[in-house]
Amino acid sequence: xxxxxxxxxxxxCVGCMDCVVACKTENGVPEGFNRDWIVQDVNGVFPTLxxxxxSERCNHCDNPPCVYCCPTGASHVHDLGGVxxxxxxxxxxxxxxxxxxxxxxxxxxxxxxxxxxxxxxxRVEKGLDPSCVAVCPTYCMYFGxxxxxxxxxxxxxxxxxxxxxxxxxxxxxxxYYLT
Amino acid sequence: MHELTTTxxxxxxxPTLHVWGWEIPVYLFLGGMVAGIMIISGYFxxxxxxxxxxxxxxxxxxxxxxxxLTLGMLALFLDLAHKPFTWRLYxxxxxxxxxxxxAWILILVYPALAAVAALRVPESWRTSFKGKLxxxxxxxxxxxxxxxxxxxxxIVNMLLGGLLGIYTGVLLSALGARPLWSSSILWLLFxxxxxxxxxxxxxxxxxxxxxxVLLAKADNGFLIFELFVFALFFIGxxxxxxxxxxxxxxxxxxxxxxxxxVFVIGLGIVIPLIVQLMAVNGTIAHTPVAPILVMGGGxxxxxxxxxxxxxxxxxxxxxxxxxx
Numbered sequence: 001x002x003x004x005x006x007x008x009x010x011x012x013c014v015g016c017m018d019c020v021v022a023c024k025t026e027n028g029v030p031e032g033f034n035r036d037w038i039v040q041d042v043n044g045v046f047p048t049l050x051x052x053x054x055s056e057r058c059n060h061c062d063n064p065p066c067v068y069c070c071p072t073g074a075s076h077v078h079d080l081g082g083v084x085x086x087x088x089x090x091x092x093x094x095x096x097x098x099x100x101x102x103x104x105x106x107x108x109x110x111x112x113x114x115x116x117x118x119x120x121x122x123r124v125e126k127g128l129d130p131s132c133v134a135v136c137p138t139y140c141m142y143f144g145x146x147x148x149x150x151x152x153x154x155x156x157x158x159x160x161x162x163x164x165x166x167x168x169x170x171x172x173x174x175x176y177y178l179t
Numbered sequence: 180m181h182e183l184t185t186t187x188x189x190x191x192x193x194p195t196l197h198v199w200g201w202e203i204p205v206y207l208f209l210g211g212m213v214a215g216i217m218i219i220s221g222y223f224x225x226x227x228x229x230x231x232x233x234x235x236x237x238x239x240x241x242x243x244x245x246x247x248l249t250l251g252m253l254a255l256f257l258d259l260a261h262k263p264f265t266w267r268l269y270x271x272x273x274x275x276x277x278x279x280x281x282a283w284i285l286i287l288v289y290p291a292l293a294a295v296a297a298l299r300v301p302e303s304w305r306t307s308f309k310g311k312l313x314x315x316x317x318x319x320x321x322x323x324x325x326x327x328x329x330x331x332x333x334i335v336n337m338l339l340g341g342l343l344g345i346y347t348g349v350l351l352s353a354l355g356a357r358p359l360w361s362s363s364i365l366w367l368l369f370x371x372x373x374x375x376x377x378x379x380x381x382x383x384x385x386x387x388x389x390x391x392v393l394l395a396k397a398d399n400g401f402l403i404f405e406l407f408v409f410a411l412f413f414i415g416x417x418x419x420x421x422x423x424x425x426x427x428x429x430x431x432x433x434x435x436x437x438x439x440x441v442f443v444i445g446l447g448i449v450i451p452l453i454v455q456l457m458a459v460n461g462t463i464a465h466t467p468v469a470p471i472l473v474m475g476g477g478x479x480x481x482x483x484x485x486x487x488x489x490x491x492x493x494x495x496x497x498x499x500x501x502x503x
Contacts, residue, residue, distance in 0.1 A: 017186060037187035045180065056187075069353060071278035072267040090267050093260025095191075095198040096278055102356035102493045104196060107189040112261035166493050169355065 002145040003062075004081030004119055005174040006133070007153045007162070008055055012140030015040060015053040019132035019141065023057075026120060026131035030110050035117045036132055052179070055132065055141065057117040058105040059165065059173030060084045066097035066106065075114070081145065082174075083121055088113045102169045119143070146174070196357075196489040202258035204481035208376070209251030210347045211369050212477065215377025216244040217288070217340025219397075220295050224333030227326070228393075236385040236394070238299035240377070241292050241336075248288065277353045281346045284339065291339045294332050298323055344370035351488060359426035359484070359491040362415050368408045368480075375401035376477035379451070379470035391465055395455045398473065402452045409444075426491035435487040443483055447476015 036057035074090035091113035109115040120130035144153035223237035273279040348366030382394035416427035451469035
């Protein structure tokens with residue numbers, strides 16, 4: 001069983017938003033909505049400040065509250081790689097999953113259903129990287145199988161310090177940021 | 180300092196979550212009130228108190244309850260963004276989803292509530308429909324004549340009313356991403372508030388003086404207990420973690436504090452409690468002002484909890500560990 005994850009090197013990311021544009025183009029994300037976005041996180045006490053630039057999206061959690069709260073089973077975990085997806089034709093637009101996600105990664109598509117990052121599953125099924133990873137000009141994004149100890153993502157997480165977002169919420173997120 | 184700058188500006192999500200507008204608080208209030216109506220009517224039937232008066236409000240409020248529940252479900256339906264697929268709720272039962280539980284509970288609530296309402300067909304209906312309701316009248320008289328049948332209906336109503344009231348609270352508290360809602364006693368707060376609103380409504384329409392006093396006393400008890408549950412709710416939040424503390428502060432001293440203290444605590448609990456205590460003691464006559472304030476307070480409670488809950492967020496207190 002594969003377990004897909006994304007690793008993003010925050011020391012390489014310049015926040016150019018190519019990943020955002022690639023996602024919108026690849027997935028036809030409507031104007032005014034984003035499946036992925038850039039966060040600039042500044043922390044510390046002046047003049048000793050630390051800045052981290054992150055490309056953020058759905059964390060495809062191992063313990064996904066959006067899936068648990070869904071009353072129709074529209075939000076589900078895909079067989080391939082544990083990717084969290086939404087069946088559009090099952091979604092009633094109740095917005096419980098939007099409220100359940102601590103990352104605010106979902107939104108209501110103008111057509112009425114809940115929408116979010118899919119890890120470009122249609123590309124991954126063909127053996128391609130997600131579009132955001134494929135276009136990154138600084139090569140700071142990596143996609144792969146965490147269950148394979150020899151995969152690039154596994155190797156990076158073994159060798160580099162990293163963190164995930166809000167691990168204290170218990171969601172077991174699968175986007176990792178190298179620091 | 181900790182400063183986050185984001186390029187995301189998704190509608191209903193940013194700058195703070197506001198996916199649920201007026202529809203959900205109205206539904207939660209009406210659902211909670213109907214739950215209270217079922218518990219109170221069920222108790223009257225179960226205990227046999229309904230026999231003390233032919234005008235017992237326990238036969239009248241369920242009829243209103245059916246209407247209120249329908250209005251609540253209409254509000255819920257209006258909130259859905261993908262309405263043509265609403266029927267999908269009834270093609271599955273998702274055991275981990277409180278909303279799925281609620282959808283199926285609502286299916287059971289209607290017949291239970293209708294059974295109590297059918298126990299006493301209003302006189303005006305009998306004359307208006309002239310014999311067309313003969314079957315219903317016969318069912319009503321036969322069931323009322325059987326103590327076991329009325330007791331059974333009472334028990335089922337108390338049980339389903341309890342489930343309905345609990346579910347309206349669990350619906351929110353299951354969403355751990357919103358610290359204000361992640362309280363294990365939010366369901367109790369909503370059940371008590373629902374009972375209080377239902378008792379206030381029954382008190383307002385009760386014609387029998389004995390029943391009116393009984394309901395006013397019960398409502399006073401619910402209001403006092405509600406204050407106690409509020410205290411526990413806040414103690415739980417402020418003693419959990421920083422994000423929960425900040426969530427509690429939203430109501431205690433933050434942006435939602437004026438609404439909370441004035442409309443929920445002051446006008447919704449304390450003032451009607453004083454008025455009803457005076458009415459029970461015979462100092463003043465029973466007045467519909469106190470019940471109306473109680474119901475208004477119940478509605479304000481749902482609005483405040485839903486709005487402030489969406490405002491509360493884990494990210495607000497999140498800080499990255501400094502790498503130096």
